[in-house]
Amino acid sequence: MRINKKGSLIALLLAVCVLAFASLAAAADKAPVLRMATTTSTDDTGLLDYLAPICLKDTGIDVQWVAVGTGKALEFGRNGDVDVVLTHAPSQEDKFEAEGYGVDRRKVMYNDFVLIGPANDPAGVKGKPVIEAIATIAEKQQKLVSRADKSGTHTAELKLLDKAGVKDFDKAAWYVQTGQGMLKTINIAEEQGGYALTDRGTFIKYDAGLDGREGLVIICEGDAELLNKYSVMAVNPEKHPEAKHDLAVKYIEWITSPKVQQDIANFKLEGKQLFFPDADPAK
Incomplete structure (x- = not known):
């Protein structure tokens, strides 16, 4: 045989x-x-x-x-x-x-946090220091989509809002609170054409799954305030x-x-x- x-x-x-x-x-x-x-x-x-x-x-x-x-x-x-x-x-x-x-x-x-948003950047903040970008997003009442769950990312976001001098944002229509994890929050931000703060690792995971569709892009990165330690x-x-x-x-x-x-x-x-x-x- x-x-x-x-x-x-x-x-x-x-x-x-x-x-x-x-x-x-x-x-x-x-x-x-x-x-x-x-x-x-x-x-x-x-x-x-x-x-x-x-x-x-x-x-x-x-x-x-x-x-x-x-x-x-x-x-x-x-x-x-x-x-x-x-x-x-x-x-x-x-x-x-x-x-x-x-x-x-x-x-x-x-790793670090990055501010992400639509490729057409409706607030016009791409490449600006992240605190200035956050202040401008609030001033122009563009949507900022937040986990709002006391996570590390949410804590970092609250510090940025405070440094940007943004008040009473939690009552504002432009501030969207998901109560969800990071990937779900990014997807909601994409659906609503909004901005979001995310850790870079999860953004890379999200970006890898776009399968050719236009998704959110990095708007601000590299600032000292965006360091993310575990x-x-x-x-x-x-x-x-x-x-x-x-x-x-x-x-x-x-x-x-x-x-x-x-x-x-x-x-x-x-x-x-x-x-x-x-x-x-x-x-």
């Missing part, structure tokens, strides 16, 4: 893949579970799906997460619903830590003894290690780097 070597090789490779997947699934079934609350940007971009199997392989920890705005993520931490938080709103994180809910805080990575913190076991502090610390050490920092740098979409390592090498 003649043996089809090519077919046999393909069958062998498929068998190896199936066995590898089964082995990983079995490992996940037996692995201790770390509960994490994090932001929509880490989930929407695919970063967490990319890191989860690496973490399972490196540490034996099965990370299970809920992706919400930073405010809600920290609320989960306050309530003891999770063991660790990965967020990007320094002012809220400071408060969380000062109140004694978070410990072992470490920097992880950064940190990780364990839930304080003194507040919540049931929290898996040992797993949280192991995860924190893992995600800030040189090896995983490089993994984060290697995570790209259409050749574009979405996040940049920011862990303190001295710790």
Whole structure:
């Protein structure tokens, strides 16, 4: 009987893949579970799906997460619903830590925020400093579409509105409050021909999915006010003894290690780097 070597090789490779997947699934079934609350940007971009199997392989920890705005993520931490938080709103994180809910805080990575809007730029603010752009959008009553969910992005947006001297915007018709995550908010902004503040990683994800249609474009970028930093913190076991502090610390050490920092740098979409390592090498 003649043996089809090519077919046999393909069958062998498929068998190896199936066995590898089964082995990983079995490992996940037996692995201790770390509960994490994090932001929509880490989930929407695919970063967490990319890191989860690496973490399972490196540490034996099965990370299970809920992706919400930073405010809600920290609320989960306050309530003891999770063991660790990965967020990007320094002012809220400071408060969380000062109140004694978070410990072992470490920097992880950064990217930046960008102001996006229609390509025809109805407010005429493209390329201007972002604070001037925000002030002009408000003055001309062009739509600014906000997550309005106490997320890290929403917190950054509120600071920009304050620096721009914009008052009572939350009652204005031009200020559209979605109460949704970042990708949904971008899509609503596109539908309504409005502007929005977003982290660059989620914008890259959105832009990659346009499939030829004209969508929103970057209007303002590069300002110091637009830096977007992510940190990780364990839930304080003194507040919540049931929290898996040992797993949280192991995860924190893992995600800030040189090896995983490089993994984060290697995570790209259409050749574009979405996040940049920011862990303190001295710790």
